[in-house]
Amino acid sequence: MSTLSTKSRHALQQTAACSSRMLASRRIGMETEYATLIHDQLSHLNKSLPSAKSVYRSLIAAMRTDQPSAPGLYDNDQFFFTNGAAVTFESHPALQNEPGGLVEIATPEVNCPSDLLACQRGIDQMIERAASECRLPGERTPSLDVRVLKNSADGLGHVYGCQENYETDVADGAWLWVYRVCVLGVWCSQVLCSILAAPLMGLIIAATVIKAWRMGKAGNEEQDAGEVFAALPSWLTTPPMFLIQMTHLPIAWQVRFIGRHVAFRRQRQVLTAHLVSRIVLCGTGELDSKGRFFLSAKSMVTNRLADLGGFQGERPIFVYGHWFAQLCGKSAESWWRTRRLLGKRQRMQIGLSDSNMSEMAEFVKVGSVCLLLDMIEAGQADSLPRLKQPLAALYRIAGDWNLVRRVQTSAGKMTALELQTALYTAAESFVDQTSANVRGEAEVILQAWKTLLDSAVRFRRNADDYRPSLGRLDWLTKRWLIDRQGKGGTWAARKKIDLRYHELSENGYFRQLTEGRIEETLATVAVRKQRAVAPPSSSPAARRSWTIREFSGGDVRLNVGWSHADIVQGRRHRSIRFGNDVY
């Protein structure tokens, strides 16, 4: 059989592995925050840099020349693309005209880890290509030297990264009914809060409209609503905004309660030990301002086990911000959408996750969670070790790159590697007990998981035995580069290694070190090529992609969201549903 047909067969096998109810097959997705950096004239510290908003719009313009796209339903700066990706501008309204900012890109919803890896790497290429073609408005040739970093902390210590999403059972049996009663309670709060906030919202909208009218009369008609709002005097905006935030407090308290005590109880009990200890395999490492090296940037700012995420500065492992955002919706349509929270299958979001350069680490990060979720749903995870003090254990493990510290678990004191070994062994045993025809990608996941685990164990036993880890364990590869500088290296040079390791360009250090090689055993070239332009056909993203391809750029107005698209042509309005009730 020729090489080409072998590759095609592998691609078909991968597609089949994701197409039915196999192990490690569930709806998953990832959101990654990319940092941008203007690389022109670095030594000119006083150089005037373009604003975050103008860089974002330049990147979007470059991406839109590459493939069809459509703006979001509720955010004009958000764009959905035919490859299923959604690009969002992540910047505080007050900082949008300053340099910096983050570009968040979400993968389409997929059904298996190999598809997720392929989509994620396609997105990495998409933003890298856009950065190389970035030009300011009105310019014909690329004039900005924009670099994109897929990392988790910037030069000044701001932490970001990625979030993982998994569809799973929110509760079972009696707990499911307790959960539903709680959701009905918070639904009532949503309606009540909307009524209380309505006059305040009306005041702000009226002030914005009047300001826009005045600005228009003064000849400045090109401002968008956000910019007009930012131009309002603070004495007019601050009190109502504060009061609107106060009206949201009851919802925030209720979602917190549900998230900490009712939703995803079994997943939180079992998965926490894995999420905390997997940083020895999937952490990307960070050099802090004092010169200390940690296994994971996200771990050092994580301060809650389960919470909203960002409402009052909290950084949880299990994030409920997507529920909170839904419940803060003020329209009748938003109230109607809240009914989706009553379903048994819900989106569980994990915030403790670094942005990996290593393909194997990225694959294992998602694949191992999928396998453990299978075990939890099959009732096969009750004997797994659990952490007694998860956050204390996280800090203890993150600060130990010799991998020797022990933390308290239900099975006594264990190191992170011992925890990972116990979880891996249990997952392996679970897969062995499963019929071979429903294993899906489980065996590939186990193989990759074991490869990473063995590499880390070899380093743990002998610090000189790090070669198998290079290019696979991000934190260890980075640490190796940093330490090659010897004692004479400055902090800034070490920090530059920490940052430029993640640059998505030929100059990026990880790219140089691995010479751009890919892990073809995890996602074939054929699958990667498919996912770079189109999401899997079994995903709701396929219908979204089709809608964008069919209607964008025509004489209709198209706005797209995760669950549906609105198409307006003259007075005719049509809504297309994507069959997505979880995202």
Add this chain to the structure above:
Amino acid sequence: METQIETPPVRPAAGDRGAKPNRFLEPTINSPASLQTTSAKLGRIADRILADAGQESTAFVLRCDVGQGGE
């Protein structure tokens, strides 16, 4: 600000047999495995990276400022 990397935060505890003190500062390259690159070539790539890391490093770090934390 010019600071040095601190000494390793943790040393193997007594009783951790098999764990040797970390000697990262004097790496040796042997047994090709994950990277399909020869040791000599890997060394050359690493040296090129280190040379670049020493150029305009403070400016690079300062320029990499997103201004805010993420989600």
